[in-house]
Structure formats: C-alpha cells, structure tokens
Amino acid sequence: MKVLVTAGPTREKIDAVRFLTNRSTGKMGYALAEAARDAGHEVTLVSGPVALAVPRGITLVPVESAAEMAEAVKERAPQMALVIMCAAVADYRPKLVVAGKMKKREGDLVLELERTEDILKSLGRMKPDGQLLVGFAAETDDLLANAAEKLEKKNLDWICANDVGRSDIGFGSDENCVTLLGRDGRRYGIGPDTKRAVAEAILEIVTDSGQ
Numbered sequence: 076m077k078v079l080v081t082a083g084p085t086r087e088k089i090d091a092v093r094f095l096t097n098r099s100t101g102k103m104g105y106a107l108a109e110a111a112r113d114a115g116h117e118v119t120l121v122s123g124p125v126a127l128a129v130p131r132g133i134t135l136v137p138v139e140s141a142a143e144m145a146e147a148v149k150e151r152a153p154q155m156a157l158v159i160m161c162a163a164v165a166d167y168r169p170k171l172v173v174a175g176k177m178k179k180r181e182g183d184l185v186l187e188l189e190r191t192e193d194i195l196k197s198l199g200r201m202k203p204d205g206q207l208l209v210g211f212a213a214e215t216d217d218l219l220a221n222a223a224e225k226l227e228k229k230n231l232d233w234i235c236a237n238d239v240g241r242s243d244i245g246f247g248s249d250e251n252c253v254t255l256l257g258r259d260g261r262r263y264g265i266g267p268d269t270k271r272a273v274a275e276a277i278l279e280i281v282t283d284s285g286q
C-alpha cells in the first residue's frame with residue numbers, strides 16, 4: 076500500500092529568530108512510518124522539525140510550518156491508499172511575520188494570531204474512493220466524545236484518541252496508550268505499550284478494515 080504519515084510539530088514564525096510551536100517530538104509518527112515500512116508498505120513521511128534520525132527506506136519530506144505541511148500533504152494525498160495525520164499541526168499562526176528580529180520595546184506586546192488550515196479536514200473533503208483516512212485527537216478532557224466528534228466532522232475512517240494530560244504517555248514519552256475509534260462504531264483500546272507496538276496495532280486494525 077502507498078502510505079502517507081505526518082509527524083512532529085509545526086513551527087509558526089513570529090520573526091526571523093522566534094516561532095510558536097508545541098511539545099510534539101514526532102516519536103509516534105516516526106513509529107507509525109517505520110512500522111508501515113516494515114509491514115511492506117511504500118511510505119512517505121511528512122515531518123515537522125524533530126530531533127529523530129531519518130528512517131531508512133522511507134521518503135522523508137521535511138517541512139516547517141502548517142502551510143508547508145498542508146502543501147506537501149495535499150499534493151501527495153490523492154495517490155495514497157492510507158493517510159495517517161499524526162502531526163501536531165499548529166491551529167494558529169502569527170498574522171504578521173516580522174522581517175528580521177523584532178526589537179524589544181517598553182510595555183506589553185500583543186501577538187495577533189490567525190487560524191491555520193485544518194489539513195485533515197481538507198483531506199476529508201477531497202478523499203478519493205477507497206482511501207483510508209486516520210486522524211489523531213490529542214485531548215486533556217472528554218477524550219472519547221471529542222474524538223468521536225472529530226471523526227465525524229473531518230470525514231475520517233479512524234481516529235486515535237490520545238490522552239495528553241498524562242505525563243507517562245503521549246507527548247515526548249516512549250510509551251503510548253490510545254483508543255482507536257472506527258467510523259463504523261468499532262472501538263479498540265491499545266496499550267499502554269511502546270509507541271512502536273501501538274503503531275503496529277493501529278496499522279494492523281486499520282489496514283485490515285480496508286480489505
């Protein structure tokens with residue numbers, strides 16, 4: 076299968092030396108990409124800035140901002156049988172990017188932010204027949220209800236609900252524990268286990284559902 080995975084955070088520029096980002100390390104997305112490769116799939120990994128080694132045997136497309144990720148993903152998605160959006164894409168970016176380094180001034184500074192494109196929602200709208208679309212829902216509250224709502228709203232086949240309020244799993248850790256919710260109402264609890272093992276379980280369930 077041709078598989079596209081996104082991973083990591085995005086960086087949204089404030090000026091030449093500053094940016095907004097989040098705590099994503101990319102570990103879950105890289106584990107998914109590597110597990111898909113080892114299962115024999117042809118994998119493209121669109122990755123925000125992370126400190127992880129470039130995986131062998133995978134086409135890596137490095138990006139920085141949500142806009143760059145949107146462009147890279149939307150260009151490639153139509154050719155893919157499976158798309159997994161694991162990246163922690165910024166929801167907002169500075170409305171104006173200052174050229175050069177912004178000078179310090181007296182008093183407070185207000186940063187005006189604007190929404191970024193919801194890439195997954197766009198993919199849900201342009202989804203070709205037969206393509207499997209998988210999202211992640213990183214939540215601290217009402218995990219399953221919010222995930223189920225996203226599954227519906229973004230026209231997904233599966234969503235992985237990830238409780239990021241716990242420090243032992245989620246962002247930065249080597250372990251994860253997710254609930255995989257299917258469009259057809261199926262529900263699987265996966266983990267706690269290594270991100271690699273969680274990735275393998277997700278892939279097995281999702282690719283089986285596409286046959």
Ligand code: C5P
Nearest residue numbers: 160161162164165192193194195210211
């Ligand atoms: O709505 P929320 O941001 O919680 O949804 C999370 C899912 O949507 C993840 O799969 C994430 O990769 C994707 N997403 C996206 N573009 C955004 C924000 C989130 O593709 N701007």
